[in-house]
Amino acid sequence: MDLQLKGRVALVTGAASEVGQAIALALAAEGAAVALNYRSSAEAAEATARQITAQGGRAKAYRADVSDFAAVTAMVDSVVRDFGGLNILVNNAGLAKRQRFADSRPDDWRPQIDTCLYGAIHCCHAAIPHLEKGKDGRIVGVIGDSSRVGESGLSIVAAARAGVVALMKSLARELGRSGTTANVVSLGLVETPHDRDWLEQNREKLTRLYPVRRLGKPDDVAPMVALLASPYGGWITGQVLSISGGYSMV
Numbered sequence: 318m319d320l321q322l323k324g325r326v327a328l329v330t331g332a333a334s335e336v337g338q339a340i341a342l343a344l345a346a347e348g349a350a351v352a353l354n355y356r357s358s359a360e361a362a363e364a365t366a367r368q369i370t371a372q373g374g375r376a377k378a379y380r381a382d383v384s385d386f387a388a389v390t391a392m393v394d395s396v397v398r399d400f401g402g403l404n405i406l407v408n409n410a411g412l413a414k415r416q417r418f419a420d421s422r423p424d425d426w427r428p429q430i431d432t433c434l435y436g437a438i439h440c441c442h443a444a445i446p447h448l449e450k451g452k453d454g455r456i457v458g459v460i461g462d463s464s465r466v467g468e469s470g471l472s473i474v475a476a477a478r479a480g481v482v483a484l485m486k487s488l489a490r491e492l493g494r495s496g497t498t499a500n501v502v503s504l505g506l507v508e509t510p511h512d513r514d515w516l517e518q519n520r521e522k523l524t525r526l527y528p529v530r531r532l533g534k535p536d537d538v539a540p541m542v543a544l545l546a547s548p549y550g551g552w553i554t555g556q557v558l559s560i561s562g563g564y565s566m567v
């Protein structure tokens with residue numbers, strides 16, 4: 318299926334690896350030019366950009382900490398200058414620290430909130446003027462299902478990502494008249510190198526929570542994001558779409 322993304326420009330935050338990388342590759346495969354944001358994984362981001370260009374696409378890596386408003390604004394300005402505009406924003410960058418809430422301290426809370434919630438706010442604020450120019454902008458937020466159903470050990474990141482849901486729903490109402498949509502994809506547990514030891518120790522117990530009897534993979538997520546970013550997603554806005562193998566059904 319051709320998602321008609323040729324000529325579109327997408328910015329994907331946290332795009333150096335894992336889910337963000339899969340989303341960037343999917344958008345590029347559908348014809349979009351892709352700006353790959355990273356904070357510290359320069360080598361991985363540059364490798365992904367080279368992979369896209371080697372396949373005939375357009376891509377460039379951009380370093381910026383999404384928790385820094387000035388850095389995000391400068392990044393978006395650079396993307397628009399380099400690619401001639403911006404049509405799609407995927408807020409994927411995140412930070413999570415698994416620990417019991419009573420054992421956590423403000424120094425544990427702030428980085429997660431700054432990255433997950435303020436990062437999305439910063440990126441949306443910088444990108445929206447450009448998204449609205451085209452009359453068909455797209456914003457997709459990526460969160461975990463812990464933000465919808467709760468999860469022991471992830472209270473802070475769950476709270477921050479729940480804020481992203483409220484942000485996207487509010488922006489969907491504000492931006493609808495300009496043709497810009499704002500949606501959220503809410504993920505079950507996706508297998509990545511992050512938390513690998515914990516995952517392996519708990520794999521059997523975790524897998525039983527999923528009706529499809531397996532955990533997710535980055536490639537399970539990317540197609541839905543690409544659809545929402547495409548013209549076919551033009552009548553979908555303000556929604557939270559669960560990609561979770563049936564983990565949550567609400």
